[in-house]
Amino acid sequence: MSTRARPVATGPTAAAPPAATYRLPSNQQSAAHAREALRYHLQAWHIDGEPAHSAELLLSELVTNAVQAQASAGPEVGVRFALSDVCLRLEVRDASNELPVMNEAKEDEECGRGLALVDALASGWGVERDGTGKTVWAELAVGDASAPRPAPAPLSP
Template identity: 80%
Template sequence: MSTRARPAATRPAAAPQPAAAYHLPGDRQSTAQARNALRQDLQIWGVEGELADSAELLLSELVTNAVQAQASAGPEVGVGFAWADGRLRLEVRDASDGLPVMNDAKEDEECGRGLVLVDVLASGWGVGRDGTGKTVWAELAVCDASAPRPAPAPLSA
């Protein structure tokens, strides 16, 4: 081999998909904190409108359920958001091993409709269990117009 040989060309790495994760206290204020974090991340990613509104509502329901499910089971709730393959995925982790249940709430009841909303709004949702709790996830399918856009590069003077 020549001493002037060049190293093999390296393929540029794919740009990382937008994602974020947070640990929040396992109390009622976590729902508002999770919504605020999601709102900030979606704004950075350039996601707005109906998609952002639906994502906030879904996340609120999932976090509220997690906090209620683990009232004495754990001190915190894990929240994550990720964009991949044309879907916005929301995940909420808690220390309870009780599975979420979709209720038939009566018209005059104040609670019990959260998972019904999740089921209607999400393009898919489910639960994953491990030895220390569960993760409830929901996904929103996204059209290209709503896809995250990279933040604009700062202008140089």
């Protein structure tokens, strides 16, 4: 190295955005467990009010759909939430290769409105296949999340 050469200065590195990942059994109670875990993180990230309620509803619909989609395809569903600058991303992974379908439910039907709710509430949503299943994700605008937010301690199952 030349006497005039200087090592490249390194600036502060950006911390990874707050995120949490859970594995839940593929059963009817999983939506409730996922909502409980999400509430914990939303509180730690100082997200409340309408964005928090919408996030819980979105997650509940995604988990319920995943459990139904993989009835016998896998024992678990994966759940992940991540907070970026102004967006909360909710991801639910299952072992089914079947893509979700938005149905038009009739007035007297109790089921079939989940993806319509996701489509109405989310800033965006989609599906990523990976050969052994899929991840359905939804993003929700949560305002200015640029303020420092502590990473919460892991929630015990």
